[in-house]
Amino acid sequence: MQDGLKKTIARVVLGLSASLPFVQGAAAVQPLQSIGKGEGVLNVVAWEGYAQDDWVKPFEAATGCQVHAKYAGSSDEMVALMRSGGGSQYDVVSASGDATLRLIYGHNVQPINIALIPAWKNFIPQLQGPDFNTVKGVHYGVSYEWGPNTLLYSTKTFPTAPTSWSVIYDAKYKGQITVPDNPIQIADAALYLSKTQPSLGITDPYELNQTQMDAAVALLKSQAGLIKKYWALASDEIQLFTSGDAVVGAAWPYQTNTLQAAKVAVADTIPTEGATGWADTWMVAAKAPHPNCAYEWINWVTTPKVQAQQAIYFGETPANTLACKEMDEQQPGSCAQYHANAPASYFDSIKFWKTPLPDCGNGKHDCLDYAAWQREWQSIKG
């Protein structure tokens, strides 16, 4: 009987936490009331390209917080790093939408006192309290930058831009395709299938039931034989395109910028099926050893100047609307190029990464959770 009772309680708690995630976590840590003196050190977990000297050095000089950056290759790795060593090794993390909820549910991050972040009021409305970092009105992070996952191609192989994601599933390019080694890549296949096979009824590429998942897995398994390499770090993909081992693949604008700067004949595009994308959030670890430096850092990187530097460097769009003018000053035309002045409809057209949960969002609970996505991804890679 005890076991039965335990299971029932577990089920209730699980059900509640899926709908009201804060039943378990909210009370744990109180947000910082005011920013005190910096602790002299800041340990950062970030995407490659998010802790560049251009804005880290001035930050260190201005605040005295020495930055130690650790780059992660995937959202999973970010979550694992933030949980490593009891969760007290790192202060801040640039988590994407597919990691934020896992960090919140896992009690790995602390609530943010948004009153201490002056730039926040200038954010685009969609990123002031998005549901991937703000739950029941409590902010668990500060939005940073966002952008689409793009189709990267060699302009030697493709004189005109491909218009469909079908090229990365096309046997014609066997052995010359590269995609990220990341379970969330399944969503890219699901997005493609939602347009090419409407009968599957995929409305959200992150909410897949078993039938829809099977279709996506079948597509990705047929793609596996065509793949040159599943890239783990952005630098892997850059080398693959530089050496000519890959001619088409899924990428971030960062790779395009780096390759074009090195005079490699590549370009990128968003095909007609649309794109998945990321919206990143700076979050502070629940047991952050240097919370004052963490707030100083968030305030530093949300200033229009750093927002613009980051946007131009990585090829993404800043959350702070005041960054547009800065961008054009740093590189004329970059505000429009990176969509910093785009209408809200552009933001809404991108399917942002989020954590797959059993709750399908349509009243049904037959969607696959992230653990299932991981297992499927391993079976795709073989």
Next chain:
Amino acid sequence: MQRFLSAFGWRHEGAANAALLGLPAIWFACLYLAAIGALLITSFWTVDSLSGDLIPGFSFTNFQQLLADPTYTKIGLRTIGIAAAVTITDIVLAWPVAFAMVRLAGPRLRAALMAMVMVPLWSSYLARVYAWRLILAHDGLLNWALAEIGLPGLHIGYSNWAMWIVFSYLWLPFMILPVAAAVERIPPSLLEASADLGEHGFATFRRVILPMALPGMVAGAIFTFSLTLGDYVTPMLVGGEGSDFIGNVVYANVGVTNNIPFAAAYAVLPLGVMGVFLLVARRMGAFDAL
């Protein structure tokens, strides 16, 4: 004090041995056996998929998942298969070098050969793997050389072929050294006796040298096989699609997806494989040669 200790040790031999062996024994028990014990215990635990917390307990879930999904069987067989292929390749490559070094070369050439075998071990493992990545890439040294002599290019960069080549290169010194040591130990008088009894060179090699050097080969095979079996960096850097090793699955589950119990369960496989391998190796006298 010093004099007292040495006198005490001389009179009580057992105590002296215990003192000498005590520290390594404690090290072995605490660090080595405890780590394996922790691994085995953890493999029966599970993880809460939402919060990522470990749930201690006793469940066969991880092992059931490993057996139910053919992916993990495939990855296990791939790892063992490539480890075996690398071992055989290294045995074949090591023989001429080891034999020439010990039996044919004069003292100077011998020292030079020995240095050439050892020098790569002084440089970073990663640097050597990256070097191979550049050699085998689409526009790399290999294809450039092939084009120069009018042959079509090979597309073996980022593939299982690349892994086989790189592993065979990386662990070759670990095969050459024990084989050379084993060949050196064969008394020349036996070879002369074989010749006196009318055997030709190849028959002598097959019936005298090879059996006597077998323990050396098996000792080398322990290195090449176990080093390949446990590697995950080379598959990550030079592997292509379908190149994951057991180590990559373990790495992905620990470092990337935070499912430590599942990783522990899978890590039991190489442990078992090495156990069997070492038992067979002992039978073949590998430990007499070490």
